[in-house]
Amino acid sequence: MNTVKVAGLLAPIVDGEDAAVANLAAQFTAAASAQGLVDVAYRMIDSPVGQLLLAGTEAGLVRVAFAVEGHDSVLEALCAAVSPRIMRAPARLDAAARELDEYFQGRRQSFDLPLDFRLAQGFRREVLVHLPEIGYGQTASYAAVAAMTSSPRAVRAVGTACARNPLPLVVPCHRVIRSDGSQGAYLGGAEAKSLLLALEAGAK
The missing domain is CATH 1.10.10.10 (Winged helix-like DNA-binding domain superfamily/Winged helix DNA-binding domain)
Structure with missing residues (x-):
């Protein structure tokens, strides 16, 4: 199982594993979020331009990354630039995933998401x-x-x-x-x- 270290803990990354492990991963994510241990949440989505990594802070969407950028490298950069307390927590990015899906379906022409511009000065x-x-x-x-x-x-x-x-x-x-x-x-x-x-x- 792949993991991401979060505040001294290892968050499981579930991909095609059984329901019991998926449930444990969800509990881990919920507990970490409830305790304020997650500064950067991320998830992956599929799109017509390949798999995208979405990352968000409490302030808003902070990163959208193409596969060609190397998602592992992007996560490492976020750890260094924003916080090492980073975790795969898809729920925080539900709105971003939904709006991007609507965009790719031609049903959305502008985005209505809070954005965190801290990576651009x-x-x-x-x-x-x-x-x-x-x-x-x-x-x-x-x-x-x-x-x-x-x-x-x-x-x-x-x-x-x-x-x-x-x-x-x-x-x-x-x-x-x-x-x-x-x-x-x-x-x-x-x-x-x-x-x-x-x-x-x-x-x-």
């Missing part, structure tokens, strides 16, 4: 706050996004902010493209970006 955070202003099914160039900020010439920095966006999909950096109309790079990969843009174009 300074200008990067300013860029991310502006990205939802790009409407569903629309795109904007890196230069256009820079023009929304306090540093309208910082086009390259906008690209960096998008590349390091800790909340892709929910904070829509996939809608930012190059001035020549080409897609540009994307944290989840070029294929994922194409799929997301096509999804939104077809569901408008």
